[in-house]
Amino acid sequence: MSSVATTEPILTPAKSTPIRARLQNVLPQIVLAPSFAITVVFVYGFIAWTAYLSFTNSKTFPSYALTGARAYQRLWRWTFESDPPSSWYTSITNMAIFGFLYVGICLALGLFLAILMDQKIRGEGVLRPIFLYPMALSFIVTGVAWKWFLDPGLGLEQTLHHFGWTSFHFDWIKNKDYVIYTVVIAGVWQASGFVMAMFLAGLRGIDSEIMKAAQIDGATTGQLYRRIIIPLLRPVFLSAFIVLAHMAIKSYDLVVALTSGGPGGSAWLPSNFMYEYTFKRNEMAVGSASAIIMLMTISAIIVPYLYSELKEKAR
Amino acid sequence: MRKLMTSTAIAALALSGLALTGLTTTAGAADKEVQMLHWWTSGGEAAALNVLKQDLAKEGYAWKDVPVAGGGGDAAMTALKAMVAAGNYPTASQMLGYTVLDYAQAGVMGDLTEAAKKEGWDKAVPAALQKFSVYEGKWVAAPVNVHSVNWLWINKAVMDKIGGTQPKTFEELIALLDKAKAAGVTPLALGGQSWQEATMFDSIVESTGGPEFYKKAFNDLDEASLKSDTMKKAFDNLATIVKYVDPNYSGRDWNLATAMVIKGDALVQVMGDWAKGEFVAAKKKPDTDFLCYRFPGTEGSVIYNSDMFGMFNVPKDRKAAQVALATATLSKSFQSAFNVVKGSVPARTDVPDTAFDACGKKGIADLKAANEKGTLFGSLAQGYGAPPAIANAYKDVVSKFVHGQIKTSEEAVTQLVQAIDDAR
Numbered sequence: 001m002s003s004v005a006t007t008e009p010i011l012t013p014a015k016s017t018p019i020r021a022r023l024q025n026v027l028p029q030i031v032l033a034p035s036f037a038i039t040v041v042f043v044y045g046f047i048a049w050t051a052y053l054s055f056t057n058s059k060t061f062p063s064y065a066l067t068g069a070r071a072y073q074r075l076w077r078w079t080f081e082s083d084p085p086s087s088w089y090t091s092i093t094n095m096a097i098f099g100f101l102y103v104g105i106c107l108a109l110g111l112f113l114a115i116l117m118d119q120k121i122r123g124e125g126v127l128r129p130i131f132l133y134p135m136a137l138s139f140i141v142t143g144v145a146w147k148w149f150l151d152p153g154l155g156l157e158q159t160l161h162h163f164g165w166t167s168f169h170f171d172w173i174k175n176k177d178y179v180i181y182t183v184v185i186a187g188v189w190q191a192s193g194f195v196m197a198m199f200l201a202g203l204r205g206i207d208s209e210i211m212k213a214a215q216i217d218g219a220t221t222g223q224l225y226r227r228i229i230i231p232l233l234r235p236v237f238l239s240a241f242i243v244l245a246h247m248a249i250k251s252y253d254l255v256v257a258l259t260s261g262g263p264g265g266s267a268w269l270p271s272n273f274m275y276e277y278t279f280k281r282n283e284m285a286v287g288s289a290s291a292i293i294m295l296m297t298i299s300a301i302i303v304p305y306l307y308s309e310l311k312e313k314a315r
Numbered sequence: 316m317r318k319l320m321t322s323t324a325i326a327a328l329a330l331s332g333l334a335l336t337g338l339t340t341t342a343g344a345a346d347k348e349v350q351m352l353h354w355w356t357s358g359g360e361a362a363a364l365n366v367l368k369q370d371l372a373k374e375g376y377a378w379k380d381v382p383v384a385g386g387g388g389d390a391a392m393t394a395l396k397a398m399v400a401a402g403n404y405p406t407a408s409q410m411l412g413y414t415v416l417d418y419a420q421a422g423v424m425g426d427l428t429e430a431a432k433k434e435g436w437d438k439a440v441p442a443a444l445q446k447f448s449v450y451e452g453k454w455v456a457a458p459v460n461v462h463s464v465n466w467l468w469i470n471k472a473v474m475d476k477i478g479g480t481q482p483k484t485f486e487e488l489i490a491l492l493d494k495a496k497a498a499g500v501t502p503l504a505l506g507g508q509s510w511q512e513a514t515m516f517d518s519i520v521e522s523t524g525g526p527e528f529y530k531k532a533f534n535d536l537d538e539a540s541l542k543s544d545t546m547k548k549a550f551d552n553l554a555t556i557v558k559y560v561d562p563n564y565s566g567r568d569w570n571l572a573t574a575m576v577i578k579g580d581a582l583v584q585v586m587g588d589w590a591k592g593e594f595v596a597a598k599k600k601p602d603t604d605f606l607c608y609r610f611p612g613t614e615g616s617v618i619y620n621s622d623m624f625g626m627f628n629v630p631k632d633r634k635a636a637q638v639a640l641a642t643a644t645l646s647k648s649f650q651s652a653f654n655v656v657k658g659s660v661p662a663r664t665d666v667p668d669t670a671f672d673a674c675g676k677k678g679i680a681d682l683k684a685a686n687e688k689g690t691l692f693g694s695l696a697q698g699y700g701a702p703p704a705i706a707n708a709y710k711d712v713v714s715k716f717v718h719g720q721i722k723t724s725e726e727a728v729t730q731l732v733q734a735i736d737d738a739r
Binding site for chain 2: 059060084085152171173176265266276282283
């Protein structure tokens with residue numbers, strides 16, 4: 001945008017009205033100003049506000065008198081309350097389980113599907129949208145559909161019993177120890193097709209000359225993928241990882257729609273904890289503190305990524 | 316960069332200017348209009364509310380729903396928070412218990428004391444309810460109904476089949492459930508969501524410890540009562556009764572559990588009287604198709620919650636509409652018409668019970684008796700025993716106990732005291 005501003009005066013002779021020139025100078029700024037203002041206020045402003053509230057004693061309504069880090073102290077204590085698990089402990093351990101499995105399985109499955117899809121198969125044009133389609137659904141739809149499918153009284157188990165396989169038993173969604181894995185299943189179903197599309201684009205971008213050269217050198221298909229193709233896909237891994245990681249951290253609707261929190265709150269993620277405490281329990285300070293902790297977690301992932309990206313560009 | 320800042324500031328000013336104009340236009344058009352925030356959108360409830368709309372239309376006031384995205388109570392409360400924060404008060408909002416007091420404390424509630432004096436609300440409305448509708452001597456809310464949670468809803472056909480009679484004690488209830496189990500019927504229809512489990516536990520606590528104990532533990536939050544052996548016994552009783560559910564109960568919605576009783580798949584549900592609405596909607600009649608008993612051991616007292624219309628401190632030109640709304644809400648005719656449909660009982664004790672069915676008549680008589688005897692207690696699970704932070708902490712503990720994260724009643728009691736302490 002700034003290049004437009006600097007080249008303009010050269011195109012229009014210096015004699016022409018200075019007002020017009022000045023206007024053209026500030027035009028990009030005027031155009032950008034609203035979105036800049038909105039970002040400053042509604043993103044960074046409210047982050048600061050949330051951080052401030054987490055050090056107050058806010059309950060139903062925000063209160064502005066600073067009362068110290070009591071909210072953080074409580075969260076810190078709850079972090080180590082594992083028996084019986086505190087809601088916060090459940091939330092963060094679920095986050096670790098869900099984040100690890102969701103990102104890991106999506107990457108593995110997405111790559112696997114993409115490699116299969118890249119074998120010049122017939123009907124790719126039909127298959128690709130089928131795998132990609134779940135991404136077009138909202139988490140609420142995914143959650144409700146899988147809730148019915150996994151419900152032992154309605155879905156899979158009931159159907160198989162109906163067909164005569166009466167010993168079949170699958171009640172994870174009703175089980176406090178396994179309910180988080182059903183969230184992983186639904187999440188993976190939704191996102192892996194999208195990851196596949198990303199990898200497929202990456203695979204299509206690889207220069208076929210490299211592969212031919214490797215084949216001439218006598219590389220087997222396995223070696224070809226392990227040594228050449230997958231290393232070349234590194235940037236795709238990175239972008240897919242970032243997309244999946246932030247989706248994992250902000251997952252809220254999936255848990256609500258799929259499990260309504262799970263038996264005894266056993267499917268909570270930190271985002272559920274934050275909403276529950278801020279809006280339902282009127283403990284705004286605790287909710288804000290948990291939101292800040294979530295932000296820190298995301299930053300811990302995003303900042304190194306941005307740093308490495310910028311460093312590469314500067315080179 | 317400096318220029319960028321200046322233009323940003325200008326843009327921001329322009330935006331806020333727009334917002335202000337928006338606000339003033341909405342405020343200006345409203346003097347003959349009742350702006351109402353509520354989440355009664357489903358069939359029966361909406362029909363019941365229509366009565367109120369018509370009453371107000373007769374007096375020349377238009378009704379305007381404040382739209383709520385999502386439709387549920389939580390979404391409505393979030394919307395209300397935003398409206399109040401923006402200074403754009405609705406005429407009234409559907410509210411529950413401590414929320415009214417929170418807003419009153421924040422100084423945004425109106426004053427209906429004049430209307431209250433004229434209409435005699437002080438005498439007609441039970442004292443326990445006035446704890447929430449009157450703040451520092453001023454009427455700030457109009458109660459619409461009284462629900463009570465200590466009910467058993469029983470399928471009569473199943474009851475006849477197993478030859479059961481009304482249980483008078485907790486032990487008799489368990490014996491009854493055993494009979495149903497032997498007959499191959501799911502004994503207890505329960506939705507394994509924390510609020511349903513806690514709602515049932517409210518009744519169990521009173522059944523185990525008696526009315527005085529319930530009040531001390533769940534309304535006064537007396538620590539000695541909360542960690543007493545009686546409370547442990549109550550948790551043991553809870554552990555006993557949840558053994559009678561079907562394996563698929565976890566996460567079930569309350570109305571699906573009611574449907575199990577309606578269809579005869581299950582014998583009994585412990586639920587508030589809104590369950591009656593489901594029976595009535597399914598064209599079932601009390602005493603012929605279903606039975607309503609008080610939870611054994613809670614006879615003579617009422618564990619209540621109540622829907623209220625909180626009245627906001629609106630500008631003078633909108634005040635008349637607000638008074639009309641409040642007066643209409645607490646009028647005997649509306650109280651009767653609304654509550655017949657809703658399944659609850661009127662929030663004033665002087666409403667004739669002629670229009671109500673057998674369960675409704677019993678509910679009205681019980682409420683009156685409980686009000687006179689002082690055995691009308693707020694339900695902790697429904698947010699009338701303590702503020703939301705504590706009520707939810709309580710629900711956590713009960714739910715974790717039911718689903719096995721908390722393993723013994725000993726541990727449950729310790730956790731309960733700790734959780735309530737944390738939430739204070």
